[in-house]
Amino acid sequence: MSEKTQKSEPSNQDPFIFDNNWGNWGKLPQDANQLTTTNADGEPVVPLTEEQKFVFDTQGWLMIPDLLSEDDLKEMREFCYQLVNDKGSLPPHQQTPIAGPLEKLVDHPVVVGFCNEFLAYPALSSEEYYGFRFETSFLLYRQKGMGKFGPHNGNGLWRLPGNSHIYRNVPGKGYSGLTRVVWELNPVKKFEGGTLFINGSHKAAYKIPESIRDINSSLWDSYECPAGSVLFFSEATTHSAQPWQNESVDRVPIFNQYNSIGSRFHWWEPPKELLDQMPPKRRSLFRQAYSEGANTDLEIHNLFQRPIG
């Protein structure tokens, strides 16, 4: 083997990724593989740890606790209560859970770190643009007794293209299609109202057993967390709500959702006036799904196998 050939070969740490690259190993030259390293506020992106990647890949969901300060939480909760109780007092473009103090959650450094790993398409990612899309956002406010058990999704193995509820992986690399990112702004106690999951169902080969229709099935797992924690889950993972059981605090979670740069599942648009006020990098989350030659703002010259610059 010549020295040149040896040099271009990836290390055995690199996953094999099929791409528009003549069947070559999917490792890209550094300048074409620029995952975004800072968020719109200039904060360095926080990559997932090896353990966090492993947990998300094997379970289909991941909890990262305690990321927000008390001051931020107070301001965010107040904004949420305004959305719930007195929405009309906010200007129309602020009547959404991606506005005001909640805006910075959409590209929080830990969220970008997660999406860089499990969603971003490196060839359409840069320091100016995120390589993934934002899909939807809603505030799922609950007092004691609100919320109903209703399992859905699961059996995500080898779903066909066109279905955004997919999870794919090869040794060394996971790809999560439609992905939910939940910010819990109040504490959650285990099995007292947080989202329920069937671990591993995002890539289950066998049918989900009927026994999971019982909320007390031991197959259901969940989390507990302090206020200011973030929960990631693949929408291919079987999941369910359950009634909120805590009477001393309400559930105040922001349900944001992301997708790959070329896919769109929900028809949801943020207020244009809000987008106009966002820094361009954050605004890039809200681009239309990528389509060559018909996209909004995206440069296409960093696609695989295209000349750079």
Ligand SMILES: [Fe+2]
């Ligand atoms: Fe759901």
